[in-house]
Every structure is written in structure tokens, then in C-alpha cells.
Amino acid sequence: MRLKLKYGAPVIALLITAACDVAAETTLIPESLSLPQAVEQALAQYPTVRIAEAEVERAGAARGEALAAWLPSLTFTAAATRYEEQMPATPIHGFTPATMPAFNDALGQYGLTVGYTVFDGGSRRGKTRSARSRLEMARASSTDARQQLIAGVINAYLAVLSGREILGAHDHRLAAMQAELARAEQFFAQEKAAKVEILRVQATLAAAEAERERAQAKLTVAEKNLASLTGADPLSASRVRLLPVSMLETTVDDAGLLYSTALSANSGIEQARRRLAAANADVTTAKGARLPSVKLSGNWLDQGDFDGNRVDEWNVGATLAFPLFAGGAIKHRIGQTRAVRRLAEEQLRLAEIAVQREIDQVLARLVETRSRTASLARAVETYAEVARIEQLLVKTGGGTQTDYLDAEAELVTVRAGLAEARHAVIAARVELARLTGELDEQWISRHVENKP
Numbered sequence: 001m002r003l004k005l006k007y008g009a010p011v012i013a014l015l016i017t018a019a020c021d022v023a024a025e026t027t028l029i030p031e032s033l034s035l036p037q038a039v040e041q042a043l044a045q046y047p048t049v050r051i052a053e054a055e056v057e058r059a060g061a062a063r064g065e066a067l068a069a070w071l072p073s074l075t076f077t078a079a080a081t082r083y084e085e086q087m088p089a090t091p092i093h094g095f096t097p098a099t100m101p102a103f104n105d106a107l108g109q110y111g112l113t114v115g116y117t118v119f120d121g122g123s124r125r126g127k128t129r130s131a132r133s134r135l136e137m138a139r140a141s142s143t144d145a146r147q148q149l150i151a152g153v154i155n156a157y158l159a160v161l162s163g164r165e166i167l168g169a170h171d172h173r174l175a176a177m178q179a180e181l182a183r184a185e186q187f188f189a190q191e192k193a194a195k196v197e198i199l200r201v202q203a204t205l206a207a208a209e210a211e212r213e214r215a216q217a218k219l220t221v222a223e224k225n226l227a228s229l230t231g232a233d234p235l236s237a238s239r240v241r242l243l244p245v246s247m248l249e250t251t252v253d254d255a256g257l258l259y260s261t262a263l264s265a266n267s268g269i270e271q272a273r274r275r276l277a278a279a280n281a282d283v284t285t286a287k288g289a290r291l292p293s294v295k296l297s298g299n300w301l302d303q304g305d306f307d308g309n310r311v312d313e314w315n316v317g318a319t320l321a322f323p324l325f326a327g328g329a330i331k332h333r334i335g336q337t338r339a340v341r342r343l344a345e346e347q348l349r350l351a352e353i354a355v356q357r358e359i360d361q362v363l364a365r366l367v368e369t370r371s372r373t374a375s376l377a378r379a380v381e382t383y384a385e386v387a388r389i390e391q392l393l394v395k396t397g398g399g400t401q402t403d404y405l406d407a408e409a410e411l412v413t414v415r416a417g418l419a420e421a422r423h424a425v426i427a428a429r430v431e432l433a434r435l436t437g438e439l440d441e442q443w444i445s446r447h448v449e450n451k452p
Contacts, residue, residue: 032241033230034450035157039441041230042153049149052142059131059138066131069117069124078110089305091313102309109303118318121291126284133281137274144267147439149229154430154444156226158423161242163219165419170212173412176391177205180404183395197401204405211412243450247426255363258436262355265437269355272348279341286334292322359435366428369421376418383411 043049086103093099117124181201187193223237232240252258263269296318304310323330387407393399426448433439433447 104305111301121288123288130281
């Protein structure tokens with residue numbers, strides 16, 4: 001036992017040290033997340049994509065059901081019946097003693113029935129086209145759900161990056177305020193400064209801390225939003241290191257080319273277009289109810305009792321049905337489908353107008369954010385130099401404390417604006433890609449760069 005304790009203590013200490021090193025390493029080097037990884041995680045688990053995929057599956061099954069109407073049907077039936085009084089065990093085909101069947105109170109039958117619709121006035125064709133259009137509409141909706149999610153993840157990712165940059169700017173300001181407070185307290189102690197300088201810095205410091213807390217709260221919301229989209233633990237969202245992003249290129253095509261691309265590839269417009277096609281098919285289906293239908297059928301039956309008195313026989317036939325009067329139901333059904341078609345036509349026009357309007361808005365925003373980014377980048381350099389000079393002047397007694405505090409406040413403001421403007425350029429490019437139907441994982445890899 002002593003030998004075990006003698007060598008056990010160092011081993012335990014070594015294990016504890018190793019565990020502490022691992023914990024320290026985990027704390028110092030948090031998990032990193034790139035933008036493509038965030039998008040991949042979101043697409044793999046977020047409910048909107050799963051819902052859209054289920055809708056595609058449902059629409060595909062509905063189309064298969066519509067196609068099945070073009071094939072013949074084959075049905076097997078079997079029945080066993082017990083009667084209060086005895087019944088003929090087999091069909092009666094005559095009324096002579098030689099043709100009289102046996103009687104029994106327990107009868108059974110089974111058989112096969114074949115049916116085929118030769119003509120139904122175009123209803124099958126209309127239903128098939130409608131189901132196919134709805135399947136394509138579901139696929140366009142699924143594409144739209146994926147693009148919406150990708151755009152949402154990118155915006156959430158950029159919001160976290162912006163929030164962290166803004167928080168860093170506030171931390172820089174607080175550090176500068178703490179240094180200025182220490183200087184003012186030192187000069188006051190040496191009777192080289194008035195008490196009001198300390199009070200002024202303390203008031204500015206308190207305001208800066210309040211602004212930092214507001215920025216921290218906004219960042220926390222952004223981090224949890226990104227975590228919910230990617231399926232990560234919201235409690236550890238603040239410890240995940242995000243890789244900075246930049247656009248590989250920011251030039252875009254002219255508005256006319258963007259319009260034409262969007263009209264042919266935008267998922268929202270494609271949904272409206274397929275909805276119109278389905279409405280046209282529904283009109284055809286409704287009109288088919290006015291025309292006659294022709295159906296062929298055939299039956300083979302084996303029937304009798306369970307004592308061996310059985311007979312099998314067959315029959316074939318054709319049925320012609322022609323609607324003569326339905327109280328106006330067919331006319332009103334056609335009227336409903338035509339109204340739905342008009343609605344779908346206007347929805348398509350509205351979708352095209354809305355996409356063109358959104359493209360114009362994004363292009364204007366892109367121009368504005370590019371110009372704003374360039375201006376704010378110059379402003380950051382200028383205000384940083386102004387703050388540095390004002391700080392030197394305060395230390396040498398040639399400037400005022402108020403000017404220095406104002407310069408630091410302005411520097412934080414322009415740094416925050418620059419962080420948001422840079423990411424707004426990327427967000428605008430992403431929105432253009434979504435509107436033109438180009439936004440997917442490959443688009444991100446071609447246009448957005450993650451900087452380690």
C-alpha cells in the first residue's frame with residue numbers, strides 16, 4: 001500500500017496537470033467556425049429546409065397518384081356471408097328443375113375486377129399537368145427555402161462579426177478613458193488639475209460603459225441567433241471564433257441583365273409561374289366534367305356455399321356516362337378555376353415587379369454602402385490621428401480634456417460604422433445573388449473569402 005501511494009501521488013499530480021493544460025488550451029483556443037461551415041450546418045438541420053423537402057416529397061407522391069389514373073385497375077375481392085334464411089348458392093340462370101341451384105345459409109365469393117378509363121373529357125390530362133406543376137412549384141419553394149436560409153446565416157454571421165468589432169472599439173475607448181482617469185487623478189493629487197477633470201472623465205467613462213453594455217447585449221442576441229440557425233449550443237456561442245470574411249469581387253452586372261436573370265431563375269417567380277401552370281391545368285380538369293366518359297370493365301367471380309356447390313363466371317362491359325344536368329355545379333366549378341387562374345396571373349406579375357423593385361433597392365444600397373465604407377475608412381484614420389494628437393496635447397497641457405474625450409467618442413462611432421458598412425456590402429451582394437437565383441454553397445466559395 002505504501003508503494004502504491006508513493007508512486008500514485010506523482011501520477012495523480014501529473015494527470016491533474018495534464019487535465020489543467022487541456023482545459024487551458026481549450027479556453028485559450030476556442031472552436032472556430034467559417035462561413036461555409038455555418039451554412040452547411042444550417043442546411044443540414046434547420047426546420048424550414050426540412051419542411052420544404054417534405055413538401056417536395058408530398059407533391060411527388062401526388063404526381064405519382066395522378067399518373068396512376070392512366071393505367072388500368074385490378075381489384076381482388078372476397079366475401080363470406082351468413083344469412084337468416086337459406087339463399088341460392090350459385091346464380092340462377094333458368095327456372096327449370098335442372099337449373100335450380102342448391103340453397104345454403106352460408107355463402108362465399110371471391111373474384112377479380114379490371115377497369116380502365118378510355119376517355120374522361122381531359123380530366124386525367126388536366127390533373128396530371130396540375131400535379132406536375134405543383135411538384136415543380138414545391139421544388140422551387142425548396143430552393144427558395146435554402147436560399148433564404150443561406151442568406152439568413154450569412155447575415156447572422158456578419159452581424160456577429162460586426163458586433164465583435166464594435167465591442168472591440170468600445171473596449172479600446174474604455175481603456176483610453178481609464179488611462180485618462182488615472183492621469184487626471186494623478187494630476188489632481190499633485191494639485192496640477194481641478195476636481196472637475198476627474199468628474200468629467202468619470203461621467204464619460206460611465207456613459208462609455210453603458211454604451212458598451214448595449215453593444216454587448218446586441219452582440220449576445222446576434223450570437224444566439226447564429227447558434228439557433230446552425231444548431232449550436234447558444235450558451236457557448238460567444239466562445240466560438242468566427243473567421244473574418246471579405247468579397248473576392250464586388251462588381252455586379254447592370255440592372256437590365258440582373259432583371260433578365262432574375263425573371264428566369266428567381267425561385268419566387270418560378271413558384272408563381274408554376275402556380276399559374278397548375279391553375280391552367282385545373283381549368284382543363286374542370287372543363288372535362290362537361291364531356292362524356294367511357295370506361296371498360298371486366299369481372300371474374302367464383303361464388304357458392306362451403307359444401308362444394310360453387311360456380312365461376314365472367315362478364316365484360318363498357319359504360320358511357322354523359323352529364324346532362326348538375327344544377328350548375330360544373331359551370332361554377334369552371335368559374336372558380338378561371339378565377340384562380342386570373343389570381344395566379346396577377347401573382348406572377350406582382351412577383352416580377354417585386355423582384356425588379358428589390359434589385360433596384362439592393363443596387364442603390366450597394367452603391368451607398370461602398371461609398372460609405374470608403375468614407376468611413378478615411379474617417380477612422382483621421383479620427384485615430386486626432387485622438388492621438390488630442391491625447392498628447394492634454395498630457396503636455398496644450399489641449400483640453402473635453403476635446404480629447406470627444407475625439408475618442410467620435411472614433412468609436414466611425415469604427416462601428418465602418419464595421420457595419422463593410423459587412424453591409426457583402427450582405428447586399430448576397431441579396432443580389434438570392435434575387436437572381438444564384439445563391440448556393442458554390443456561390444459562397446466563388447465570391448466570399450474567409451480569412452484565417
